[in-house]
Amino acid sequence: MFWLLLLLTIFWTGILVDFLIGLKKIPSMDNVEADEMDEFVSVIIPAKDEQESIRQTIMSLLNQRKVNLEVIAVNDRSEDQTGAIMKDLAEVYPNVKMMNIEHLPSGWLGKNHALSCGVSAAAGTHLLFTDADIKFESQALAKALTYMKEKELDHLTAAPDLRGNSFLLRGLISFFLFGFNYLKRPWTANLKNNKGGMGVGAFQLLTQDCYQSIGGHEAIKMRPDDDLALGMRIKRKGYRQNLVTALNSLSVEWYPNTKAALRGFEKNAFAGLNYSIPLALTALAGVFVSHLFPFLFLFSPVGAVQIISGLNVVLLFYLYALSTKRLTTYPLRLVFALPIFALLFVYMLARALVLTWIRGGIEWRGSRYTLKELKQHFRNNEED
Structure with a gap:
């Protein structure tokens, strides 16, 4: 022994x-001084049965400062009021588009298909993939774009504050991150080579050209770990990528309970x-x-x-x-x-x-x- x-x-x-x-190679974007950005960003949010959070997420995006954006809210076969909430917001705010998905094609995971459909309606030079339960600080997107422009990146992914409402959940989150660090070594996203890579589902900002060049979600359509798979594919294809933390700029409740x-x-x-x-x-x-x-x-x-x-x-x-x-x-x-x-x-x-x-x-x-x-x-x- x-x-x-x-x-x-x-x-x-x-x-x-x-x-x-x-860990020293993973910077924080929270302290970035946001510039007024000219880039037009299409924010794509897939949502299935997310009536509790979808309104807050979309509103926090509409309240973003120093950035031009559209929100493409994709209702993926929801059985609750998600679609109705999206429709109401789209009728009030001209930069909110709503898409309805009623059937899932064979050979696709639901979220990946919804994201791919959202991209088909996107007009932005940049795409932001996010989740239906993320809360954005008012300059989060402008900070990310400023950082992305300064570093000449094709893809920026950000780790949010993962909220847990109990000691047990916070422990699980922190233990998961501990294990993830030594197994996946997420800082490889910030190294200047084609190895490793990272993607965090809460925040994936990339250029439209990069997305199309790697084959989009069609290339990873059956990957449950779509965020990580997308990030690793981007890195493998030779695009410039960074991972940052955004503990004060982005937040999400990891899961409501154990x-x-x-x-x-x-x-x-x-x-x-x-x-x-x-x-x-x-x-x-x-x-x-x-x-x-x-x-x-x-x-x-x-x-x-x-x-x-x-x-x-x-x-x-x-x-x-x-x-x-x-x-x-x-x-x-x-x-x-x-x-x-x-x-x-x-x-x-x-x-x-x-x-x-x-x-x-x-x-x-x-x-x-x-x-x-x-x-x-x-x-x-x-x-x-």
Whole structure:
């Protein structure tokens, strides 16, 4: 056990070096001095059953300063009042367009299809893909455009303040971000090469030329992780991309409760593991061993094991704190509940994988997508 814990110490030390270098490469756009922008932006919002939030999101966009924009609100087969709210706003505000989707074509995920339809009606030189529950500070878009112009970017994606209304949800969010950082290394978006890349669904701003050149959402039409897939495709094609934080400029409620978080995890868990069962099992074992073993062996009767376990625990807490401080607005006392959040994460991942396997696919917002077609489109996208 000592040697396993020693290997973990080496691993976490390497991750610490990567974090210390990488997280510094992710700037904040909150302090950007916004210029008056001439670019015309088409903001595309897909929405299915989002009556609780869609009005606030559209109004926060209409209140944007120093920027010219149109809002293309796409009602994707909603069964609540989402469509009616969009229609009312479109009748009052001339720069709000509404689209209705009544049927989902075969071979498409609903959100990807809605975004693609929205682009077909877009007149802007720039496109902003966002969600139906995002709240925008009044100069958020102008700041993003100013930053994008200064850095001569083709694509800018921004991480918002992910609000959680309970200690458990905030812990899950911060733990997810911690794991995402060392698995996906999001700062690769800001490196001058074609590797890595990043996309955050809350805010993806890119030029129309870039979008069309990479094949649009047609190229990733069956990817549940459409935001990440789009960002990685943009980077792979050689376009200039940056990831920034926008904790004071953008905010969103991650999920209203833990049950909703479990449902949301079902959609993306297997996609994030490339639909590979061996990789999924490795991930489950890896999280359990790397995040929980050090805590368990703090109580070992062997002094050397206790010491090396303690060193691992210190490294874990420090890494978790670095990630939480940089990417959230949460109090750092959350880090001391890391083993609880790790256990919950293992449960959520195992549950999502078992349900995906039993169902033979994923069920999301009233539609079902088979594992076979998801895998096929994933392979096609990776080969392209």
